[in-house]
Amino acid sequence: MADETLIRLYRTADRQAVWDIACDTADRGKPIENFFPDRKLAAEMLMRYYTDYEPGALWVAECEKKVVGYLSGCLDSARYSRVMAWRIMPGCLVRAVLSGSLWRRETMRMFRAGVKSILRGGLRGDMPFADYPAHMHINLRDGYRGRHLGRRLIERFIEQARSGRVKGIHASVLEDNKPACEFFSRAGFSVVRRYPVFLPNDNTASIHYTLIFGRKV
Numbered sequence: 001m002a003d004e005t006l007i008r009l010y011r012t013a014d015r016q017a018v019w020d021i022a023c024d025t026a027d028r029g030k031p032i033e034n035f036f037p038d039r040k041l042a043a044e045m046l047m048r049y050y051t052d053y054e055p056g057a058l059w060v061a062e063c064e065k066k067v068v069g070y071l072s073g074c075l076d077s078a079r080y081s082r083v084m085a086w087r088i089m090p091g092c093l094v095r096a097v098l099s100g101s102l103w104r105r106e107t108m109r110m111f112r113a114g115v116k117s118i119l120r121g122g123l124r125g126d127m128p129f130a131d132y133p134a135h136m137h138i139n140l141r142d143g144y145r146g147r148h149l150g151r152r153l154i155e156r157f158i159e160q161a162r163s164g165r166v167k168g169i170h171a172s173v174l175e176d177n178k179p180a181c182e183f184f185s186r187a188g189f190s191v192v193r194r195y196p197v198f199l200p201n202d203n204t205a206s207i208h209y210t211l212i213f214g215r216k217v
Contacts, residue, residue: 010058017067019043038101069140071153132168189213
């Protein structure tokens with residue numbers, strides 16, 4: 001089945017498809033609405049950088065002329081942080097206030113979980129940009145996992161990073177996501193950071209741990 005799927009660079013016409021996949025799988029494989037009520041705003045926060053500011057590092061998996069997965073890549077994570085802080089998030093915050101999304105129960109629950117994460121030492125700024133300046137995230141629709149699409153996507157991005165003389169790549173994975181952890185281990189990545197993160201869960205927040213996998217290229 002993998003041979004029937006094309007791995008290629010993102011095109012502008014793919015924008016809605018990759019935004020939809022991001023939102024449909026944002027909550028550990030479930031829809032974003034489980035913890036954030038505004039799908040359009042969430043898609044902008046999750047994907048606008050990759051589709052609008054660095055589309056040349058965004059790879060898609062296409063099956064029967066339909067986008068079924070993607071690898072959102074960034075070759076300079078420090079630039080990503082600047083663009084998010086100064087160009088994308090301010091506008092998102094304004095729209096969240098004007099639309100009322102900021103005051104929704106789900107948003108407040110997510111905000112409280114973020115505060116708990118910070119207080120426990122999570123969401124820190126000591127990401128391994130020096131040794132692993134590039135980062136990536138892979139998302140596939142249900143029904144297209146287990147077909148080696150993730151491996152093919154990551155191979156393309158590693159080749160791209162290598163040709164651009166990038167030192168290394170990192171990716172964030174929840175520690176309890178065993179299949180993803182095993183996938184990155186098989187792809188030659190190793191754990192370089194571990195920190196706590198609280199995730200919304202009904203009326204409370206449960207603690208998990210995020211692993212940062214890194215690989216030199």
